[in-house]
Amino acid sequence: MNKTRVGVVGAGYWGPKLIRNFHDLPTASVAMVCDVRSDRLDHIRRLYPDTTTTQNFDDLLASDLDAIAIATPVASHYPLARAALLAGKHVLVEKPLTTNSADAQSLIDLAKEQHRILMVGHTFEYNPAVQMLKDIIKSGKVGDIYYINATRVNLGIFQQDINVLWDLAPHDLSILLYILEQDPTAVSARGAAYVQPGIHDVAYMTVNFPNNVMAGIQVSWLDPCKIRRITVVGSQKMVVYDDLEPEEKIKIYDKGVDKPPYSDTFEQFRLSYRYGEVTSPRVPPDEPLHLECAHFIDCIREGKQPRSSGEVGLKIVRILEKAQNSLLNGGQREKLW
Missing domain, CATH: 3.40.50.720 (NAD(P)-binding Rossmann-like Domain)
Incomplete structure (x- = not known):
């Protein structure tokens, strides 16, 4: 061959x-x-x-x-x-x-x-943990997705030709489009340039998807902690993908808020909070870049x-x-x- x-x-x-x-x-x-x-x-x-x-x-x-x-x-x-x-x-x-x-x-x-x-x-489209997150969402276990929060921060690496949005946000944007199988409808962003004039090193982005799904992305080169985490909040369950976790990269939380089926008076309207199990399915250890290549x-x-x-x-x-x-x-x- x-x-x-x-x-x-x-x-x-x-x-x-x-x-x-x-x-x-x-x-x-x-x-x-x-x-x-x-x-x-x-x-x-x-x-x-x-x-x-x-x-x-x-x-x-x-x-x-x-x-x-x-x-x-x-x-x-x-x-x-x-x-x-x-x-x-x-x-x-x-x-x-x-x-x-x-x-x-x-x-x-x-x-x-x-x-x-x-x-x-x-590369994250080839990450087994991201594939598992996509499969969990597609299975319906999460229910209707309310919102997604993504955090990608650390100290450095500062770039001189692009700002932090162009450097780090492509990772989370590609993950969002992949797991939701939808194109966003609108975007907004705010941030600041603290270290290098004119080159934003901290930014917060809001990405709007169909069905009132909102995603927030925080990216920074100026944070004392390295965080690579995505939280998906749905009507039935919540899922956290933490790329820095050595073992439990995906955690499924049986947590949520349930509304009463009907209520005629204010007294009858009581939200109930659900605190169920936390499960962590095994994620294959394959290197994402190897799968990409x-x-x-x-x-x-x-x-x-x-x-x-x-x-x-x-x-x-x-x-x-x-x-x-x-x-x-x-x-x-x-x-x-």
Whole structure:
């Protein structure tokens, strides 16, 4: 069986993780790695002596690579992905797909014209705990969803080219769209830039979905505690997904508020509070990025549409654009479509 030959551009923070996971797949090989820093390429050659390294991205375009994975600063995503698609390569781009929706749509159109796969690295869509959360919601155990709260905060890593919304919120937005299987209708955001002038490091986003479902997202580079948690509150049960929990990543709470079936007087109207069991189903320990990389290779080999497709990436960018507008306009609510 011929292996799918992958090239990776960007060997800084995230790139080596992609390289490791593609290297470990029986159906793929990491044939080339590109980075502007020679010391990073030296490191990669020590780990993977059979992999060709280069500081020239054109070398990847001119090669016999089947696919290119892009793990570079956000502003470079569009030109690199466009060049790769024009060279006939399948493309995996780290989140967010681009810095604006026009560029994202352009890449989607180009991938279709070239008959190539365009996939976005929304890794949490491949997280077994997120898949379990989606399955629990879909089963109806939660009942009608009231609201969702997502918190993604820690101290750092401060970015200089994008604000905290564009850096951290794509994770939670992709999770929300995936588990709810719905597109939001409106978004608003407020925040502040405390450390770097003009670059927000703290933000609060409200995302409105159909059926009066509201989601709140808190993101920050300026928090003493690292928190990665999503709470889903429904009419029947509540579910907490804590990505930092080593064992019990999903907890289902049989808690809620029950209204009386009818009441003729105020005295008859009494809310009852339910405090039931807390259960924690076992979550498979598979590495999400490994599953993501395997899915990308499967899509190439089988010609199928990726789960985190270019279209999904476009939706995330569109939401971020509108959230950015709201952030700069005093938190005004922005319609999305």
